[in-house]
Amino acid sequence: MVNRPLRQMGRGALLVLLSLAGCGNAPLYDDPTGFVDLVPFYKAGATTANPNAGLPLILAPKRGWVGGTRIEYYDFGPVGHVRKRDGKGSEIREPAYANVYPMYFFFDSQGHPMFAKPVYDVRSGVWHMNGGSNPVNPTPVAAPTADQDRKDYYGTVYLLRPRDVLYDADRASSNFQRPVIDVLGSNSVDATTTGLWEVVEITVKDSGYQPDSIKSEATVKRGISQGRLSQRRTGKVINCPVVDERTNVIPSAMANNVPRPRIQVWYRTRMGECYLANGWETLGEAVDEDQPTTDPANLRLFGTAETDKRVSTLDAFSYTVGAGQVGETQSTTAAVGKLYIPTQIVGSTTVRFVGDDLTVALPRHKASDAGGYSPIAWLWDLNVSPDTKYQPGSIKDFANVDQTMTGARDAATNVLTNNIAILGAATKCTTNTDCKWGMACNLMPDETIATSVPDPGSTVVDMMIAREGGPRCDVPAVGYGQYCAAGVSRCEVQSPTGGENDKRLKAIGVASAGPTFTVHATQATAQAAYDDTTKLSMGVDPKDATRVVTAAEQATAMAALPGLLTTLNAAKAKSAYYDALGYTTDLAGFGYFCYPPVLGTSNPATLGGFCHIRCDSGASSTAPAKVTVDFDLGGPPFSNTYEGEARCGGLNLLGYKCLPTTAGYPERQRVCMRVCNVRNTIAQNVALCDYQVNQKADAAGNPSTSFSFSDGQPARSAVTGQICSGVTSTATCNWSAEFEPRDPAEWTGP
Numbered sequence: 001m002v003n004r005p006l007r008q009m010g011r012g013a014l015l016v017l018l019s020l021a022g023c024g025n026a027p028l029y030d031d032p033t034g035f036v037d038l039v040p041f042y043k044a045g046a047t048t049a050n051p052n053a054g055l056p057l058i059l060a061p062k063r064g065w066v067g068g069t070r071i072e073y074y075d076f077g078p079v080g081h082v083r084k085r086d087g088k089g090s091e092i093r094e095p096a097y098a099n100v101y102p103m104y105f106f107f108d109s110q111g112h113p114m115f116a117k118p119v120y121d122v123r124s125g126v127w128h129m130n131g132g133s134n135p136v137n138p139t140p141v142a143a144p145t146a147d148q149d150r151k152d153y154y155g156t157v158y159l160l161r162p163r164d165v166l167y168d169a170d171r172a173s174s175n176f177q178r179p180v181i182d183v184l185g186s187n188s189v190d191a192t193t194t195g196l197w198e199v200v201e202i203t204v205k206d207s208g209y210q211p212d213s214i215k216s217e218a219t220v221k222r223g224i225s226q227g228r229l230s231q232r233r234t235g236k237v238i239n240c241p242v243v244d245e246r247t248n249v250i251p252s253a254m255a256n257n258v259p260r261p262r263i264q265v266w267y268r269t270r271m272g273e274c275y276l277a278n279g280w281e282t283l284g285e286a287v288d289e290d291q292p293t294t295d296p297a298n299l300r301l302f303g304t305a306e307t308d309k310r311v312s313t314l315d316a317f318s319y320t321v322g323a324g325q326v327g328e329t330q331s332t333t334a335a336v337g338k339l340y341i342p343t344q345i346v347g348s349t350t351v352r353f354v355g356d357d358l359t360v361a362l363p364r365h366k367a368s369d370a371g372g373y374s375p376i377a378w379l380w381d382l383n384v385s386p387d388t389k390y391q392p393g394s395i396k397d398f399a400n401v402d403q404t405m406t407g408a409r410d411a412a413t414n415v416l417t418n419n420i421a422i423l424g425a426a427t428k429c430t431t432n433t434d435c436k437w438g439m440a441c442n443l444m445p446d447e448t449i450a451t452s453v454p455d456p457g458s459t460v461v462d463m464m465i466a467r468e469g470g471p472r473c474d475v476p477a478v479g480y481g482q483y484c485a486a487g488v489s490r491c492e493v494q495s496p497t498g499g500e501n502d503k504r505l506k507a508i509g510v511a512s513a514g515p516t517f518t519v520h521a522t523q524a525t526a527q528a529a530y531d532d533t534t535k536l537s538m539g540v541d542p543k544d545a546t547r548v549v550t551a552a553e554q555a556t557a558m559a560a561l562p563g564l565l566t567t568l569n570a571a572k573a574k575s576a577y578y579d580a581l582g583y584t585t586d587l588a589g590f591g592y593f594c595y596p597p598v599l600g601t602s603n604p605a606t607l608g609g610f611c612h613i614r615c616d617s618g619a620s621s622t623a624p625a626k627v628t629v630d631f632d633l634g635g636p637p638f639s640n641t642y643e644g645e646a647r648c649g650g651l652n653l654l655g656y657k658c659l660p661t662t663a664g665y666p667e668r669q670r671v672c673m674r675v676c677n678v679r680n681t682i683a684q685n686v687a688l689c690d691y692q693v694n695q696k697a698d699a700a701g702n703p704s705t706s707f708s709f710s711d712g713q714p715a716r717s718a719v720t721g722q723i724c725s726g727v728t729s730t731a732t733c734n735w736s737a738e739f740e741p742r743d744p745a746e747w748t749g750p
Helices: 013-021 147-154 216-225 305-308 459-467 500-509 519-539 551-580 682-690
Strands: 062-066 069-078 082-085 093-099 101-106 125-129 196-204 229-239 261-267 270-275 284-286 299-301 316-321 330-336 337-346 349-352 357-359 376-384 406-408 417-425 439-444 472-473 592-595 607-613 627-630 638-645 656-659 670-674 721-724 732-734
Touching: 013 349, 062 417, 101 216, 101 229, 196 216, 196 305, 196 316, 216 229, 229 305, 229 316, 229 330, 337 417, 519 551, 592 670, 627 682, 670 732, 682 721
Parallel strands: 062 357, 101 196, 125 261, 337 376
Antiparallel strands: 062 069, 069 417, 082 093, 093 330, 196 229, 261 270, 284 299, 316 330, 337 349, 337 357, 376 406, 376 417, 439 472, 592 607, 607 670, 627 638, 656 670, 721 732
């Protein structure tokens, strides 16, 4: 077996290869020539000073609807298509189909895949399919149990923690062949490329072939012509647009247990990546679909004998061109769908309402699923009357749309098509038992709505139902101070009234950030009023059973009962309506928020943040009290003045303020963080943050009263593990995401 490229081989291996070359059978090998650079294809926005300015660094999920169900999708941007022709053979302004190009996947002579299974990074939520020699699992090995080893493990940044090399037991190998392509996809110079690929099986007949030696289509074709490789066209198509390695594709909770890896590929001897938005089901399957696919043992790749198991997640068509065996070639194309975007034209201004895009079909997950889906979407406008104020969420199903109000968004001579890759649909829920794969029922899945002022006459829950369809299965919620990231974990933005988090936040004394939801409290009030009046009507004072109730009081109470009963029944009906949707408790406006946000403007590529107590910077706050603390660390003494802000617990949480203070950040999405002034040494900066949360002695005489900051966490007298960092005038105590996950023994939580 050839284990290394030619320039790294020993003399014996070199002689073998030279002898093969002398027989006219040169090894199937390409020298690597670097990496794919997509910057030239993103010229818009680029400048001479910054040629990378046009390159998208963030690709975040967008929201839409299919048949009244919330979906999320990626928009990979404009792609090509082939237009229809009229009876005279002239092109018309309507797409006919999308071109599909081959992506070569390699298999050994036994039919085993030579490419790697998807592997999951637990911190970022990103899937990978890497190749080459000894690729490593992106998720580190489990932490050691020995005290010092465990401390060293968690004291090392996540990227440097030990990892296992990937191993294929079927082939008894840790060497993997990356797939091969010959066009760059949606941003190629070729205007007909789309990001769609036909899965072409390449079987390697040469037992001495070293995986990943072939890096170009030219060498693939040479191997086929020499009989050393065989090819089988599957006719099954995947959607895997080429993306730059610098582009951060934000995971979605609507992936629904379907791996969507970044696949390393070879393009004309250069290495690049494509993002498998649709098509895992074409390459492999879950062993048990009810269990998380993040477990590598629960994933398997299809072999060459399992062509019938491959599911084409999108509509594609294969047909034969030419006549006779010599003249026949197989061609594969994909359908073109439509995406409708609510649009309103007022005067000369065109407004498109994001978040309510409509399409009509979902990707297939099983062969029995309905067809009709294509990620190549012709962009259409759904025109809303300029005399109507558009209500978000008012249009959720294209079946209810007046189609005369739609029109193609084409410009000049261009017909506009984008690669719109639907990730999946929301799973509605009322409790956690409705969710699988470690997900949980999120009653307030849109954090913007959950922290906004409701429309007049509506509650925050009404807004969530109208605009988002209500509760849906989501990534699990984590507690205060724990790592949160899109597609990985979330913070409980609105804590149910009377729940454990609600109790803890009230005990600390932080102010409600709002908004509130008081339907059940209203019912309780109506019930109490009816019960008390009923007792009065019967001659019993509900507040003083020994007092004699007069006849006039009884008569007044009796007369009031019908009205009170009507009010009570209405309150019960309202509560029952919300209960059936999962909103069984009220919301007092307390909760947590992830900071810094994943899409923060200061660091758009940030991996995630931490759950902090939510506050409202727009709420009134009394003048802060101040406490000055002297520190002695064995060197020059220094002091720090901590303020207590009422919105963040006052003197219960010394130094905590409602941040950030910059304009443009939603007021109810700000969080309580300890401010600090950066000092000269790390020890000083740690001391500023590790200082006890308050100077209030508890009942046991301890110098600081302890608080539990969220459900499942013990009471703490200090928040440790942070360091004072940032610009001096606005520095805060922060955890470092580079060390996530932290040792749960040091920071416990749900």
